[in-house]
Amino acid sequence: MRWSDQAVGVDDGSLPGLSRSGLVRSVRTPDFEGITFHEVLAKSALNRIPEASQLPFQFTVNTFRGCTHACRYCFARPTHEYLDLDAGNDFDTQVVVKLNVAAVLRKELKRRSWTRETVALGTNTDPYQRAEGRYRLMPGVISALAESRTPFSILTKGTLIRRDLPLLRQAAGEVSVSVGISLAILDPDLQKKIEPGTPSPQARLALIRDLADAGIAPHVMVAPVIPYLTDSTSHLDSLLEALAEAGASGVTAFPMHLRSSTKPWFLEWLAEEHPALIRRYRGLYGRGAYVTPEYSSWLRDRMKPLVHRHGLAGSGGLRQSGRDTQATVAEPELQHALTLF
Numbered sequence: 001m002r003w004s005d006q007a008v009g010v011d012d013g014s015l016p017g018l019s020r021s022g023l024v025r026s027v028r029t030p031d032f033e034g035i036t037f038h039e040v041l042a043k044s045a046l047n048r049i050p051e052a053s054q055l056p057f058q059f060t061v062n063t064f065r066g067c068t069h070a071c072r073y074c075f076a077r078p079t080h081e082y083l084d085l086d087a088g089n090d091f092d093t094q095v096v097v098k099l100n101v102a103a104v105l106r107k108e109l110k111r112r113s114w115t116r117e118t119v120a121l122g123t124n125t126d127p128y129q130r131a132e133g134r135y136r137l138m139p140g141v142i143s144a145l146a147e148s149r150t151p152f153s154i155l156t157k158g159t160l161i162r163r164d165l166p167l168l169r170q171a172a173g174e175v176s177v178s179v180g181i182s183l184a185i186l187d188p189d190l191q192k193k194i195e196p197g198t199p200s201p202q203a204r205l206a207l208i209r210d211l212a213d214a215g216i217a218p219h220v221m222v223a224p225v226i227p228y229l230t231d232s233t234s235h236l237d238s239l240l241e242a243l244a245e246a247g248a249s250g251v252t253a254f255p256m257h258l259r260s261s262t263k264p265w266f267l268e269w270l271a272e273e274h275p276a277l278i279r280r281y282r283g284l285y286g287r288g289a290y291v292t293p294e295y296s297s298w299l300r301d302r303m304k305p306l307v308h309r310h311g312l313a314g315s316g317g318l319r320q321s322g323r324d325t326q327a328t329v330a331e332p333e334l335q336h337a338l339t340l341f
Contacts, residue, residue: 024099035068035093037131042098045105046119057120057153061105063137065096067125069157070197072269073224076124078260087261092197095131102140109148118176119145119152128158130197139167146171153178155221159199159207165214181208181248182221185230186239193273194226205246212247217314220248224256225299227284227291228277231255233302240310250314253303255296259289 022041070092077087
């Protein structure tokens with residue numbers, strides 16, 4: 001069914017945040033039951049990160065806002081509130097699509113002031129969530145970055161990146177390109193409950209294997225590690241063993257943090273699925289967003305020997321260009337990542 005036939009009239013007053021974002025139309029389709037896509041014309045594509053954040057990159061590009069991966073712990077949920085949408089179901093089902101992101105990016109990269117600093121993709125919502133298969137925004141973004149000689153990195157849980165491997169290899173002949181895959185849950189039952197819209201762990205392991213076979217040794221984000229659910233030695237050991245066998249070049253791990261409105265959304269799920277853990281989470285997180293320093297130290301000590309045992313202390317990237325960059329980490333989380341290598 002053609003999406004052009006699915007336009008839905010939207011009263012500007014009903015979604016004031018979206019009306020400020022250049023809303024063109026809202027679209028529904030049987031292929032994405034329960035999801036509404038709000039197509040907008042973006043005024044800018046490059047987002048500058050404050051220098052005070054001390055991140056290894058200063059610019060990001062986000063093709064979507066909201067994400068059908070529906071990860072219960074997603075740190076980006078509060079950003080939906082800027083659009084007068086909620087950080088829970090709306091984040092999962094009301095997805096903003098920047099139709100013109102590649103064209104706007106191309107213009108911005110042509111400015112004389114642009115100094116070709118590394119651009120990170122996938123730091124907010126996943127650029128390869130399932131809707132990318134329909135909208136095909138990433139090929140234009142990748143081409144614009146490569147043609148302008150701008151190095152970039154991609155972090156994703158989506159297997160749709162496989163479609164763009166030829167384009168990524170071509171880009172790597174011109175600039176430094178880094179690819180990171182996020183995989184932190186090996187148990188498919190838990191994954192379906194907490195990351196219901198993501199590809200299965202086995203599908204992502206197959207993607208890592210395909211990337212490695214194509215000459216791309218992806219770095220893997222074992223993140224977030226979920227306290228008392230995915231932090232056992234047996235789970236982490238099995239996961240790292242599977243990642244090493246699939247061809248991952250290295251891993252970075254950090255414990256889950258729950259800031260702002262993400263926290264009650266996750267704890268609501270936890271109370272339903274694992275009520276016995278609620279008291280322990282109150283002790284671990286208190287009123288804040290981050291685990292205690294003691295837990296971080298404990299997890300670091302548990303992970304380090306496993307990482308080295310499985311030979312995952314390296315970094316990955318596309319190497320045709322002769323330059324490597326470590327896979328990017330989601331913006332607010334980098335400073336809390338465990339230093340494992």
